[in-house]
Amino acid sequence: xxxxxxxxxxxxxxxxxxxxxxxxxxxxxxxxxxxxxxxxxxxxxxxxxxxxxxxxxxxxxxxxxxxxxxxxxxxxxxxxxxxxxxxxxxxxxxxxxxxxxxxxxxxxxxxxxxxxxxxxxxxxxxxxxxxxxxxxxxxxxxxxxxxxxxxxxxxxxxxxxxxxxxxxxxxxxxxxxxxxxxxxxxxxxxxxxxxxxxxxxxxxxxxxxxxxxxxxxxxxxxxxxxxxxxxxxxxxxxxxxxxxxxxxxxxxxxxxxxxxxxxxxxxxxxxxxxxxxxxxxxxxxxxxxxxxxxxxxxxxxxxxxxxxxxxxxxxxxxxxxxxxxxxxxxxxxxxxxxxxxxxxxxxxxxxxxxxxxxxxxxxxxxxxxxxxxxxx
Amino acid sequence: xxxxxxxxxxxxxxxxxxxxxxxxxxxxxxxxxxxxxxxxxxxxxxxxxxxxxxxxxxxxxxxxxxxxxxxxxxxxxxxxxxxxxxxxxxxxxxxxxxxxxxxxxxxxxxxxxxxxxxxxxxxxxxxxxxxxxxxxxxxxxxxxxxxxxxxxxxxxxxxxxxxxxxxxxxxxxxxxxxxxxxxxxxxxxxxxxxxxxxxxxxxxxxxxxxxxxxxxxxxxxxxxxxxxxxxx
Numbered sequence: 001x002x003x004x005x006x007x008x009x010x011x012x013x014x015x016x017x018x019x020x021x022x023x024x025x026x027x028x029x030x031x032x033x034x035x036x037x038x039x040x041x042x043x044x045x046x047x048x049x050x051x052x053x054x055x056x057x058x059x060x061x062x063x064x065x066x067x068x069x070x071x072x073x074x075x076x077x078x079x080x081x082x083x084x085x086x087x088x089x090x091x092x093x094x095x096x097x098x099x100x101x102x103x104x105x106x107x108x109x110x111x112x113x114x115x116x117x118x119x120x121x122x123x124x125x126x127x128x129x130x131x132x133x134x135x136x137x138x139x140x141x142x143x144x145x146x147x148x149x150x151x152x153x154x155x156x157x158x159x160x161x162x163x164x165x166x167x168x169x170x171x172x173x174x175x176x177x178x179x180x181x182x183x184x185x186x187x188x189x190x191x192x193x194x195x196x197x198x199x200x201x202x203x204x205x206x207x208x209x210x211x212x213x214x215x216x217x218x219x220x221x222x223x224x225x226x227x228x229x230x231x232x233x234x235x236x237x238x239x240x241x242x243x244x245x246x247x248x249x250x251x252x253x254x255x256x257x258x259x260x261x262x263x264x265x266x267x268x269x270x271x272x273x274x275x276x277x278x279x280x281x282x283x284x285x286x287x288x289x290x291x292x293x294x295x296x297x298x299x300x301x302x303x304x305x306x307x308x309x310x311x312x313x314x315x316x317x318x319x320x321x322x323x324x325x326x327x328x329x330x331x332x333x334x335x336x337x338x339x340x341x342x343x344x345x346x347x348x349x350x351x352x353x354x355x356x357x358x359x360x361x362x363x364x365x366x367x368x369x370x371x372x373x374x375x376x
Numbered sequence: 377x378x379x380x381x382x383x384x385x386x387x388x389x390x391x392x393x394x395x396x397x398x399x400x401x402x403x404x405x406x407x408x409x410x411x412x413x414x415x416x417x418x419x420x421x422x423x424x425x426x427x428x429x430x431x432x433x434x435x436x437x438x439x440x441x442x443x444x445x446x447x448x449x450x451x452x453x454x455x456x457x458x459x460x461x462x463x464x465x466x467x468x469x470x471x472x473x474x475x476x477x478x479x480x481x482x483x484x485x486x487x488x489x490x491x492x493x494x495x496x497x498x499x500x501x502x503x504x505x506x507x508x509x510x511x512x513x514x515x516x517x518x519x520x521x522x523x524x525x526x527x528x529x530x531x532x533x534x535x536x537x538x539x540x541x542x543x544x545x546x547x548x549x550x551x552x553x554x555x556x557x558x559x560x561x562x563x564x565x566x567x568x569x570x571x572x573x574x575x576x577x578x579x580x581x582x583x584x585x586x587x588x589x590x591x592x593x594x595x596x597x598x599x600x601x602x603x604x605x606x607x608x
Contacts, residue, residue: 001484001491003477010479010520291475294434295536296464296492371434373475374425374548 003292003301004308007285018277025273026350027321031332032364033342036259038335043169043252046108047243050091050279051121052213053222054079055238056229062236064093064210065169065243066250071235073179076113076212082228083222089116090209092182095172098152105142107175108168109152111182111202117213120176132178137161139173152177153185169251171334179209267349275357278310282361287322289365290373303362310358311351318350379446380407381543385549387440387450387606389426389599392500400426400480401599404440410543410574413567413589415581417598424580425548431578432467432546433459445543464492468537468575470547470566474529482532483508483517489539507535511565527558534565538573543578545569556585563589 008015034304047065055064056071063069073090080088092111097104112118114129120137126146129135136157138144148159157177177185188306216222222239229237238246248256282289289302322343329336389401401423408414416424428436430442433449449455456462463469476485483504490500508514511531513539521529529552530550537545547566551559563579564587570577579590587593588607595602 001488001497003479003488006477006484007479022530152385237562287475288477288479291471292479293460294432294463294469295489296460298458298460298492301492370432373471374428374434 002308003305004312007305008309008312009117011189015313016316019313020320022270022273022277022313022317023320023324025266025270025321026317026346027325029270030268030322030325030338030343030346031329031336032259032263033346034329034336034338035263035332035334035352036256036263037339039252039255039259040248041165042167042171042335043247044244046110046168046174047165047240047247049120049163049166049174050089050108050112050118050213051215052117053216053240054214054225054229055087055237055240055243056212056214057090057210059232059234059236062238062246062250064091066246069209069210069236070208071212072311073207073209075235076116076209078232079212079214079229082214082225084217084225086215086217087117088212088214089113089118090179090212091118092179092186092210094182094186095168096152098150100142100144100150105141106170106172107138107186108170108172109182110174110176110207111179111186113178117295118179120161120163120166120174122163123161124164126159128161129176129178130160131282133181134158135160135177137163137176139163139166139175139369142175155181155184157181165335167335169247183208201250212291256295260280265345267353270350271353271357274310274314274353275360278306278312278358278361279364281309282306282365285365286368287373289368290370293368293370294373299366302365306361306365307358310354310361314350314354318347322346380443381410381445382406382408382578383441383443384431385441387427387442388438389423389430389435390438399599401430401596404601406594408576408578408592410576411570412591413563413570413577413579415587415590415593416596417580417581417593421598422596422597423599425524426599427601428546428548428578428580431544432469433462436586464489464540466542466544468540468542468545470530470533470537470545470550472549472552474521474526474533474553476529476532476536477523481518481520482513482524482528485521485532486535486539488494489536493540497578503539505533507538508524508532511535525558526554530554530558532567533563534562538569538575541573543573543575545575547577547579549581549583550579551583551586559583559586585590 057063057069058071061067061069076088076090079085090113094109096109097106129137134155134157136159138159140162144159147157150157216225226237226239229235326338384404384406387404390397390399392398418424430437437450486504486507487500491505505517508517513528513531513536516524516528551562566577568573590607593605
């Protein structure tokens with residue numbers, strides 16, 4: 001006879017309400033893990049988008065994401081000629097904010113050369129950029145529709161395609177345009193600023209890019225190629241693995257630690273709360289526990305009653321919390337990425353927490369004197 | 377004369393030592409036979425609850441010798457390691473406030489003892505129902521304790537006490553929460569149980585209205601058992 005289940009059924013309303021309260025807490029834990037995963041995935045998404053294996057940036061820098069990097073545009077041709085390089089493309093990166101229907105929209109603009117590495121490898125809707133000017137591929141997260149026109153700098157662009165899940169490490173949606181459009185957008189000044197630049201005898205240098213990305217021929221090692229590029233002292237080179245590792249250890253490291261610490265605190269709070277709930281539930285059953293002991297129930301029956309209730313509470317709260325977060329993931333301003341492995345890991349953590357939390361209740365219950373069942 | 381179901385010799389219980397020592401029970405000798413309903417009476421602090429706890433293997437005695445249902449269970453020390461198992465096998469308890477599990481139905485409250493004793497589900501259901509029928513509350517099998525009157529709840533509690541066929545029933549103020557009429561019914565049931573099951577029923581009570589339903593009365597005063605009063 002399962003006493004724990006029957007007791008839960010008897011106090012179903014209270015039990016479910018408690019579990020729902022706890023589920024919100026575990027939901028926050030799950031969402032923190034999801035936000036962290038989303039942060040990492042977002043940070044890597046931009047670096048993975050060009051499907052490159054080699055990143056060539058300004059010498060002495062760790063660009064283009066961790067540090068600013070500027071190299072001559074013709075570096076691309078030099079890299080492309082290297083033995084082992086299949087294709088190379090120059091890219092620029094810049095953040096900008098525009099207004100769409102009165103609302104601010106932050107974009108991370110990637111300028112790339114057509115038919116060369118650097119552009120998006122997958123288009124979710126529409127098509128890739130085909131014309132040399134004034135076409136945009138944006139991420140769905142911008143809310144922009146295919147065919148929609150957008151004023152950027154001095155020109156008007158048309159959205160011809162959309163990507164999915166392309167954001168920068170800050171969560172801003174990515175927009176792709178041709179390299180020449182991006183350089184014009186980056187270096188061409190408007191109105192008074194342009195006149196001031198002309199009066200000073202300066203002209204915009206559009207022959208700078210932020211990086212050159214390259215794909216490597218089969219049978220060649222990206223690390224060896226990177227080593228070769230580094231011999232040119234004015235350039236630095238990173239393999240894709242190094243670029244991703246750099247992003248994780250520099251760009252998102254503090255956010256990762258912050259979220260990790262917060263998650264640990266939340267798990268500790270969850271443990272304390274589950275322990276308090278189970279302890280209170282045990283105290284409420286003190287007379288029943290004393291009676292059970294008096295009529296001959298062994299300790300394992302008493303401990304089982306408390307442990308099973310703790311696990312049921314944690315299990316229900318975990319399932320509810322995870323379901324809530326999964327359903328609400330789209331509402332969060334940053335991406336919340338719920339991975340099956342994280343769900344499995346958290347379920348094990350919750351299981352452990354429930355067992356630990358129930359120990360206080362079990363300890364109390366095992367100390368209850370059966371004589372307390374007697375008398376008023 | 378048959379052997380008593382409960383035999384106590386020199387049973388004692390004291391708390392503390394030296395100047396702080398309090399003797400709750402002093403060298404109690406007592407025989408209780410099958411089929412009898414015995415009352416333990418005395419003012420508060422006289423030791424009657426302590427005596428009930430000693431017979432019920434709830435409290436450790438300070439000395440003496442105790443035989444329950446033919447088995448020597450205490451002889452200066454407990455001779456069984458698992459006292460809960462001893463209680464489960466030999467003793468049924470009835471409480472002042474019935475102490476039914478609020479989350480179990482009436483029948484499940486009876487079944488719980490059988491479950492602890494390892495009975496299979498079908499047999500314990502059958503046994504529980506037959507006990508409820510015997511105590512004339514068979515129609516309340518599915519009711520939760522909160523849906524029962526005080527008298528009905530106490531009958532369910534008696535059924536639970538009888539579930540595992542114990543030959544010793546210990547009742548702690550079983551009628552204290554009942555009116556005269558229901559108290560009389562409960563005591564008649566306990567007499568019936570004693571007669572039908574060949575059980576010894578020990579009742580701790582203050583309740584004057586049930587005195588005429590006790591076979592023997594043992595009075596305690598400051599831990600000392602007085603001479604028994606035969607009522608029949």
